[in-house]
Amino acid sequence: MNIIVCIKQVQDPDIPPRDFKVDEEKMEILPPANVSPVISTFDENAVEEAIALKEEHGGKVTVVTVGPENCKDSLKKCLAMGCDDAILLNDSCFENSDAFGIARILAAAIKKVGEFDIILCGRLSSDWGFGSTGLALAEALGLPSVGQLQKITVEGTELICERALEDGVEVVKVKTPCLLTVSNEINTPRLPSVKGILMASRKQLPIWKSTDIDVDESKIGDSANTLELTKLYKPVFTGNCEFIEDESLEEAAKKLAMRLREDKII
Ligand SMILES: Cc1cc2nc3c(=O)[nH]c(=O)nc-3n(C[C@H](O)[C@H](O)[C@H](O)COP(=O)(O)OP(=O)(O)OC[C@H]3O[C@@H](n4cnc5c(N)ncnc54)[C@H](O)[C@@H]3O)c2cc1C
Numbered sequence: 001m002n003i004i005v006c007i008k009q010v011q012d013p014d015i016p017p018r019d020f021k022v023d024e025e026k027m028e029i030l031p032p033a034n035v036s037p038v039i040s041t042f043d044e045n046a047v048e049e050a051i052a053l054k055e056e057h058g059g060k061v062t063v064v065t066v067g068p069e070n071c072k073d074s075l076k077k078c079l080a081m082g083c084d085d086a087i088l089l090n091d092s093c094f095e096n097s098d099a100f101g102i103a104r105i106l107a108a109a110i111k112k113v114g115e116f117d118i119i120l121c122g123r124l125s126s127d128w129g130f131g132s133t134g135l136a137l138a139e140a141l142g143l144p145s146v147g148q149l150q151k152i153t154v155e156g157t158e159l160i161c162e163r164a165l166e167d168g169v170e171v172v173k174v175k176t177p178c179l180l181t182v183s184n185e186i187n188t189p190r191l192p193s194v195k196g197i198l199m200a201s202r203k204q205l206p207i208w209k210s211t212d213i214d215v216d217e218s219k220i221g222d223s224a225n226t227l228e229l230t231k232l233y234k235p236v237f238t239g240n241c242e243f244i245e246d247e248s249l250e251e252a253a254k255k256l257a258m259r260l261r262e263d264k265i266i
Pocket of ligand 1: 007028042043063067096097099100102121124227229
């Protein structure tokens, strides 16, 4: 079973919001200095799932990302976890692509990688969170896709996929090759082993530019974007604190309940 995993490197979502700054004029997020970027949360689940499927059914896992040079760190982490190959897609003409542009770049790279059974993506990224790159990639490659998975079971050339919905679970059958997006319920990503870290540190990662893949440059990057970012700002949260007091705790609780009812909170 050959699996391709698409990962995105993002600013660590555990950084407290107060430490982020937004340049509203340039519409850019300015993360705090000296904090290393990480693999987007659900993408780590996708990497874990790919390795687990390979361990059970054999095959090979290739991980790809579109991003800057320092994405090599995240790709090496994937190799250290157990992926077989990693490819960085990096070119100035790839910059500022929207989800459709990123999907076109990924589609061209995946065609070059060759035969595969499954493409795995996260259900959405931990930074911009459009949740559309995976689906746009499936469309670009003409593949069936199933999203938000909490379990994947292989039955021959079919996959039984459990979708994590808000109020239940949906079970869907899909034939390979296909694209699946995963949710965090699917697994707990493993930590890379020391042996894996050493092996990954010695591996040279290929960097593919637009000339290495068959991508139409007029359909990627800033000028091809179908969305226009018009405003980027940090919301300001304000709150009023009111103490409800009375002679006893019981009386105070009654008063609080009445007040919550008056304000239509209960
Ligand atoms: C007008 C506009 C301006 C923007 N400006 C910037 C900017 O200045 N800087 C910036 O960082 N972003 C910017 N973005 C966001 C950027 O376009 C998105 O990161 C990109 O479109 C992917 O969407 P997403 O992050 O919401 O990923 P989603 O669609 O939520 O990602 C879903 C899944 O797709 C896969 N995936 C997503 N991105 C990649 C990738 N690069 N490589 C491999 N797999 C991937 C992953 O598996 C991921 O879990 C901008 C977006 C718009 C619309």
